[in-house]
Amino acid sequence: MTTPSLSIIIPTFNERDNVGPLYDALCVVPMGLDFEMVFVDDDSTDGTRDRLAEIARHDMRVRVIHRIGRRGLATAVTEGMLSTTTPYLAVIDADMQHDERVLPAMIAKLRKGGTDLVVGSRYHEGGSIGEWDKQRARVSALATKLAGLITHSDLSDPMSGFFAITREAFDGAVRDLSGQGYKILLDICASSKTPLRTQELPYRFRTRQAGESKLDALIVWEYLLLLIDKTIGHVVPARFVSFMAIGALGVLVHMSVLAMIMETARPSFAWAQAIAAGVAMVFNFFVNNVLTYRDRRLKGAAALAKGLASFVAVCSFGAVANVGIANFLFADYRYGWWLAGFAGVLVGAVWNYAASSLVTWRAR
Numbered sequence: 001m002t003t004p005s006l007s008i009i010i011p012t013f014n015e016r017d018n019v020g021p022l023y024d025a026l027c028v029v030p031m032g033l034d035f036e037m038v039f040v041d042d043d044s045t046d047g048t049r050d051r052l053a054e055i056a057r058h059d060m061r062v063r064v065i066h067r068i069g070r071r072g073l074a075t076a077v078t079e080g081m082l083s084t085t086t087p088y089l090a091v092i093d094a095d096m097q098h099d100e101r102v103l104p105a106m107i108a109k110l111r112k113g114g115t116d117l118v119v120g121s122r123y124h125e126g127g128s129i130g131e132w133d134k135q136r137a138r139v140s141a142l143a144t145k146l147a148g149l150i151t152h153s154d155l156s157d158p159m160s161g162f163f164a165i166t167r168e169a170f171d172g173a174v175r176d177l178s179g180q181g182y183k184i185l186l187d188i189c190a191s192s193k194t195p196l197r198t199q200e201l202p203y204r205f206r207t208r209q210a211g212e213s214k215l216d217a218l219i220v221w222e223y224l225l226l227l228i229d230k231t232i233g234h235v236v237p238a239r240f241v242s243f244m245a246i247g248a249l250g251v252l253v254h255m256s257v258l259a260m261i262m263e264t265a266r267p268s269f270a271w272a273q274a275i276a277a278g279v280a281m282v283f284n285f286f287v288n289n290v291l292t293y294r295d296r297r298l299k300g301a302a303a304l305a306k307g308l309a310s311f312v313a314v315c316s317f318g319a320v321a322n323v324g325i326a327n328f329l330f331a332d333y334r335y336g337w338w339l340a341g342f343a344g345v346l347v348g349a350v351w352n353y354a355a356s357s358l359v360t361w362r363a364r
Helices: 016-027 046-056 073-082 101-113 134-147 166-175 184-191 216-231 238-264 269-290 301-314 316-331 337-358
Strands: 004-012 035-041 060-064 090-091 117-121 162-164 198-202
Touching: 004 016, 004 073, 016 035, 016 046, 016 101, 035 046, 035 073, 046 060, 046 117, 073 166, 073 184, 090 101, 090 166, 101 117, 101 162, 101 198, 117 184, 134 216, 162 166, 166 184, 184 216, 216 238, 238 337, 269 301, 269 316, 269 337, 301 316, 301 337, 316 337
Parallel strands: 004 035, 004 090, 035 060, 117 198
Antiparallel strands: 090 162, 117 162
C-alpha cells in the first residue's frame, strides 16, 4: 500500500445499508492520486460498524474510528481529519446523497494551487437541491442567509456537507472550531484566521434510498448555537447561553407552580418555594438533556435516573440558596412572593450551570 495523499472523511451513524454502496462507488471514481477512506462512526446500533469492519479487512485503504459517548457530525469530521496526515482532505456524507463523481474535479482544483477550499454546491449554476419540499427549501435558504452573519465568504452553499480542503487551511481553523451541530463547513470558514480562497462545483443532491434521515427540529437549535458561538462565543459560551435560555423557561415554570400553590393550597411560603424549585429543576434537566447537552445526551431509564439524581445533587447548593434567600426576602423584608421567588431563582443559576457541566453532563 502506497502512502495516500487524500483522506476522504465519512461520518456515519446507522448507515449500514449505505456504507457498502458508497465504498463501491468511491473505489471506481478516478481520483488521480492515492487515497484512504476514514469512516467515523458514532456508536451505530444497526450493524454499521460490522459492515465497515468487513470492508476494512479486505481493503487497507479503509479505516474506522469508533466513537463512544460522543455524538455530532462536526466533531466526527474534525476527529477524522485529525487522525490523518494527508495534504488533501475531503468530506462526504455516508447516505449517498452527495455525488462522489465530483470529487476528482474538487481535488484537481486544490492540487492546481491558489485554492484552499472547494465546495460541492447545490445552489451553484448547474446544481440542484433535488426533491426537497418547499418547507425544507425555505429553511435552507434562510439558514444560508444567516450564515452571512459569521462568515464573509461568497459561497452560494456555505451549509454544504460536501467539500475538499487543503491540510494547511484546515490546520489554520481547527483550534477555533466550535464543534456545534452539523455544519462543519460553515464552522471552518468562520474559524479560519484568514479568508479562505474558495471555489464551488455544482452537484445534484440525491434522494436518500436507504436508512433514515438524521435531520430533525433540533438541528435548527444546534445551528443557532453555532451562530451564537461564532458571534459572542469568545465572551459567553454558546452552551451557557442555551442553559440560561432554558433556565428562563424554567423561571416561568417555577413562578407558575409557585403562583398555583400560593393561590390554592396556601402553605407556608418556604414549602411552596421548595416545591416550585423542585418542579423547575426536573424541567430544566430534561430540556437541557435534549438541547444544551445534545452531544452528551443521557439515554435510557437508568442513565436518565442517574443523571437526574446527580443534577439534583449538584444543584442542591443552588436550591438551598434559592429557597433561603427567597424566604428571607419574603419573611423578613416583606417582599412580594413573586419578587422574592424570582430573586431566589437567580442566585442558583450560575452554580447550576457550572456544577451540572462538570458532573451530570461531563465530557467523556
